[in-house]
Amino acid sequence: MTTSEKHSFPSPADLARQATPPSGVRPPRVSGLSGNALFEYAHMGYVRSGASLRDGIGDPDLFDRLADMAEPENWDGREGEPPGGNRILRNYIRWTFERAHQQGKISTSADGSFSAFNTGLATARQETIYGLFRRNDRPDSQPWAFVDWRLESKRDFMEHFPPSLRPGFVTYTESPADYIYDWRRELVVSVDHILDDQGNLARFPTSLQSSPHLARMALKGAIDGAEGRVLRNYKAAVPTWYPAQDTVQLLLPLSLLDAGVVDLALVVSRQGEFYRGHTVLTTAMAYNNARLLARPDSDWLQPAADDEAQ
Secondary structure: OOOOOOOOOOOHHHHOOOOOOOOOOOOOOOOOOOOOHHHHHEEOOOOOOOHHHHOOOOOOOHHHHHHHHOOOOOOOOOOOOOOOOOHHHHHHHHHHHHHHHHOOOOEEOOOOOEEEEEEEEEOOOOOEEEEEEEEOOOOOOOOEEEEEEEEOOOHHHHHHOOHHHOOOOOOOOOOHHHHOOOOOOEEEEOHHHHHHOHHHHOOOOHHHHOOHHHHHHHHHHHHHHHHHHHHHOHHHOEEEEEOOOOEEEEEEEEOOOOOOOOOEEEEEEEEOOEEEEEEEEEHHHHHHHHOOOOOOOOOOOOOOOOOOOO
16 A cells, blocks of 8 residues: 555544544445544554443543643543543544545655654644554554554654654645635525535524524524624634545534524635535534644634534
């Protein structure tokens, strides 16, 4: 397997209990594997999954170790489930590795015996954290085996990965302007498309799900409110990555019932000289997707948001 090969994205079913995958992705599963590039690339050893995450049991695994190593952050994100699963972090690492694989940013040591990728995370002292692999000597297994997370100052990492071989950060756009909402562009929202989709409607507050008319009126009013909010504070528009189209999108806060409560996130894509709003996400789904780029710096999008429509 070479770093230039691309993998299909993990299926939503595979990540259902660990994290919410970016919306709209429906790839095939890979027989015998978890269906993502990281687990095809390397034997990862013991990893908590399924019931152990759902019930908050099991010994700490490599993702739990990474959460302890990185600067403090709420990686659980879901209310009503046992803490300590680090579900957002698991999703983040899988997709960060996927992107690194796509961009050829998995580095191999000069002797070919080790490889590494940049997690995009840092310690509280801002020291970069890498994922380190060694060649797997088992012919019936993945070509690499996970060693552990490594700081850039660790001796074995420095020995195999001098500055010239050190893997860089993944990127999601060539234009930093894509991360900022351009208020000069007109926002066109497909209200009918959003409400006609039962998956979208199920994310609305319960009181609006049974009344399409009220849902329509509430959505139109919330869109006007979101535009005003972004005009007052550009940070209210949160960037996210949509892998199916390899594009950066923006998330706008929608307050449907109470101006002080954000119920949903409107997904906005740039279409020529316009912005198009075409679907909605729960705030938990929105945070999970947005965290792939960076920790959201917005007062309305927090990792502990409830992912069930009220």
